[in-house]
Amino acid sequence: MTQPTSTALQQLVVLIREATGNVIPTARLSFLEEVAQRRAQVTGRGSLEEYVRALAAHQIEGEWGTLVSLVTIKESYFFRAPQQFEVIVRQVLPGLARARAGTRHLRIWSAACARGEEPATLAMLLAEEPSLNGWTWTIVATDLDEEALAGAKLGLYGERAVSQVPPPMLERWFKRRGKLFELDAGLRSRISYQSLNLAHAPFALPFAECDLVLMRNVLIYFRRPLQRWVVSQVAKLLAPEGYLFLGASETLWQIQDELESVDLGPCFAYRHRKPQPAAVPATPPPKRVHRKPPPEPPAEEKPRWNGETPRDWSVSRAATAVAPAPEPPPAAPAGGVQERLLAAARDLAENRIEEARRILDAILAADPSEPAAHALVGFLHDLCGRTEEAVGAYRAALYLDPALFQPRVLLADCLLRLGKRDLAEHQFREVLTLLTSGREKALGLFEGLPLPDRERAQRRCRQVLKGG
């Protein structure tokens, strides 16, 4: 049973979203309430209502920074999504080295860098890359959370954060400090840490163009209009030859079309769209293999602007430009999230793709962290033959709830279809491990959708892993 939410808590959710872009999902409301109550006490406010009022009026010095640090998710570790780093070293750097042979300088931005695990991973790789000997590079690592940035500058990490660092690199770049690992100070000094709030312009970087941008696992916490706006700002800062990497579960599908996704083998990145060649006689599109007809492409939503300067919010004092106004969620049937998910599943089962899409868009517009909605979006793409988009949506579902075994089986099947057998096998093995551990979770009862139950999932995994 969900508890009714107090008005003060609802106001706080809106304030946090306006200031940082982060949507607080329903499942985290009780956590937010607990944190806010504690902060109300610490800051000498008698009640949650008083605390929220004072926060809104910026009457508590430094409080926004503290609160943001407590409520944003800082999950990160070195070599997270290693396939992306492998691709950066093997494919991206050689291309960039050719493009920058004149200046022998690379400009890199790690946006939403948490405690610095991501920029430091890049710094190690660049420092060890023989083809960059004699080159200079700048890595700017930014985050909204000043405390996380202070942690990054300190460079001390626990066992878990460094668990994926290859042992020789751990040896070279870290010193053991009791239970912690200290990142080499020389390497740290090559990274410039600065506060930057992605929810408000301008994005003040020390260079006008970036050759490489890592903006991973942050858009997922934003609503779609803000995602679109952030990406358009980043696109302006991306050099014509540059690359943008998002989190493995994030996609720009339906978000913008300035940048196009490029398939780099084990992962995707985004680049500026190449200019279309002059008109040539069109070849007919390949025959569709949809089981069901594809939906109409959605009408492009126009970003709306409120034209106001953003709040004077202590964490983003530099912000001077407009931020996108929140858009009303797309119209969709009323009811709780579970009811609307069921309605979307029914629509999918009965081939009412457009209706399903509208419901799912509305659910995700209100709460982008609802895993079942992402899973159903994956299913929708899958149904329409958009396998790559389905992969992105299934990954988003699994990022939010790794124990869901059904989206993992569907993801694995998509990867097989895309010819990525290694990645698919990895996912099938994960499903088996999950099912054996008994920690797996199933999606709600979506009648009519061919979601595998535990037995079928197990059979499918074994069949593929045996070479079927």
Ligand SMILES: C[S@@+](CC[C@H](N)C(=O)[O-])C[C@H]1O[C@@H](n2cnc3c(N)ncnc32)[C@H](O)[C@@H]1O
């Ligand atoms: C899950 S971590 C991602 C860390 C790293 N990029 C990775 O993929 O491992 C998300 C980070 O986004 C930051 N963040 C959230 N909202 C932000 C905003 N509006 N502007 C900048 N950073 C933000 C959080 O403080 C947090 O450090």
